[in-house]
Amino acid sequence: MKKQLIFLVLILITYTAFPQVSDWNNGGGNPSRNGLAFVNGPSKDSLLWQATPEGMFGMPVYIEGNKLVTMRFLAMENSPIVCYDLNTGELLWQKEITGLTGRSLPIGFRDGQVYAMRLTESLHDSLYALNAEDGSIVWTSTITIDAYITASANFADNGDLFVESYFEMNRINHVTGESIWQTSIMPILLGEAELTIYGNTGYYIGQTGGIVKVFAMDLETGQIKYSHALSYTHGTAVPECPVMVGPDGTIYAPAQSDNITALVDNGDSLSVLWITDIYGNAPFSHMCIGSDGSVYAPSEGKIIRLDPATGQILNTSPTICSNPELFMFRAAATQNGIIYATNGESGIYAFTLDLKELWTDYIPNVNTSGAVIGSDGIVAVAGTDIIKVYVPSIFDGVNDRKPEAPVVLYPNPVKDYLQVQLQHKQVGSEYYIADQTGRKVMKGRLMNEFNTLDLSSLSQGYYFLTVGSYKGNNYKLIKK
Numbered sequence: 001m002k003k004q005l006i007f008l009v010l011i012l013i014t015y016t017a018f019p020q021v022s023d024w025n026n027g028g029g030n031p032s033r034n035g036l037a038f039v040n041g042p043s044k045d046s047l048l049w050q051a052t053p054e055g056m057f058g059m060p061v062y063i064e065g066n067k068l069v070t071m072r073f074l075a076m077e078n079s080p081i082v083c084y085d086l087n088t089g090e091l092l093w094q095k096e097i098t099g100l101t102g103r104s105l106p107i108g109f110r111d112g113q114v115y116a117m118r119l120t121e122s123l124h125d126s127l128y129a130l131n132a133e134d135g136s137i138v139w140t141s142t143i144t145i146d147a148y149i150t151a152s153a154n155f156a157d158n159g160d161l162f163v164e165s166y167f168e169m170n171r172i173n174h175v176t177g178e179s180i181w182q183t184s185i186m187p188i189l190l191g192e193a194e195l196t197i198y199g200n201t202g203y204y205i206g207q208t209g210g211i212v213k214v215f216a217m218d219l220e221t222g223q224i225k226y227s228h229a230l231s232y233t234h235g236t237a238v239p240e241c242p243v244m245v246g247p248d249g250t251i252y253a254p255a256q257s258d259n260i261t262a263l264v265d266n267g268d269s270l271s272v273l274w275i276t277d278i279y280g281n282a283p284f285s286h287m288c289i290g291s292d293g294s295v296y297a298p299s300e301g302k303i304i305r306l307d308p309a310t311g312q313i314l315n316t317s318p319t320i321c322s323n324p325e326l327f328m329f330r331a332a333a334t335q336n337g338i339i340y341a342t343n344g345e346s347g348i349y350a351f352t353l354d355l356k357e358l359w360t361d362y363i364p365n366v367n368t369s370g371a372v373i374g375s376d377g378i379v380a381v382a383g384t385d386i387i388k389v390y391v392p393s394i395f396d397g398v399n400d401r402k403p404e405a406p407v408v409l410y411p412n413p414v415k416d417y418l419q420v421q422l423q424h425k426q427v428g429s430e431y432y433i434a435d436q437t438g439r440k441v442m443k444g445r446l447m448n449e450f451n452t453l454d455l456s457s458l459s460q461g462y463y464f465l466t467v468g469s470y471k472g473n474n475y476k477l478i479k480k
Helices: 002-017
Strands: 047-051 062-064 067-071 081-085 091-095 103-110 113-119 127-131 137-140 161-165 168-172 179-184 196-198 201-208 211-218 224-229 251-254 260-265 270-275 295-299 302-306 313-316 330-334 338-342 347-352 357-362 379-383 386-390 408-410 417-421 430-435 440-445 450-454 461-467 474-479
Touching (some): 201 224
Antiparallel strands (some): 113 127, 196 201, 201 211, 211 224, 251 260, 260 270, 338 347, 461 474
16 A cells, blocks of 8 residues: 555656656657657547558657657568658658668657668667658767667767667667767667666666676666566566556566566665466566556466565456467557557457456557557557547546536637537637647637637647636547
């Protein structure tokens, strides 16, 4: 109970200080790779738009601001990067960076730059920074890298990249592409070498003399601080995914056949909190942390919910994968108690915290494209010849709407004219509309129970409508 209370306090502090920390700039959505976004996500299958770019299967998607980036696999030597407007679905640019000699693989998106590699699996592939506005090349790194096809970079507070090259971990200057430091590492498989960040420490899975360990690395110097051996208790499936760190600092390391080891960083060593005894085979999966601190992980084609203090299984979902031996579970969570998961086959699912299904949608061959979350709760996922984007309603996350203050808006998203319906006692209320910076762009008075507002002069994007002085009358608008 004490640990749960501490976790809730940490959540409150984090959300208060950083209300928009949810753009999906790496695998897991944040430096700790725990999939938790402090926004309200869609509680229904509310499709905002879909695009139909050619592509054999879904690949990881990255979001920053109003832009969505992913790779469309056409062939081994023709797989361009595409960038869409997150709000409208407009294709902004498409870029092939290899000269048709490999795949153009995005591995991160931050501060207006898309980071991409020329993927040939040569162990020495080029790394580029692209301008997110038009896809033009900003720089080519002075070092080559060796990231796996499902891997992603991670980022320091100042925007520098952490990415692996051939048996090395690198910190790369985000402005110039120059190497800041390189540290020798020995991964088991490439996917496990992805760096996960909590505070000033990075964590990854590697080996020493064949013994599998979680390593702690100083981010400023690249020095290995200490490590802890993982106990592989059963099975043969070796995970090819990074560790995850919860908001309270607990480290969750995947092991063979979906075992999970929870570790605590004591400042000078790592110690075991618990080890699960679960079964399955989901080596390319990403776990997540729910808004209540629960851990969500794959097991035999299902999702399980674990107590973060003990590892005890609290709930189990229905089977969502027809072939559990090829389960590519990729999960994310929002603050309104929703868990989003893809199954690697043909589906996106939304569950409550206790794993009761809210909604699902068909997306062919979603593969390694997890559900990614934008800063306003938009959820995106890719599949064969399709990208789908879902939007939360203005009521998602509102559990106790006061009967004295209902305001109905429609349509939302809106193109030109917004209908605002009030209760009789609210007629005559003042209103204003503000953009995402808080700048008021429209104001007036609502003189009827049914009102029409002309928003045709507003640019596309997100806005907030406030009606009267009642604090509950604040609503999010999407202008198409």
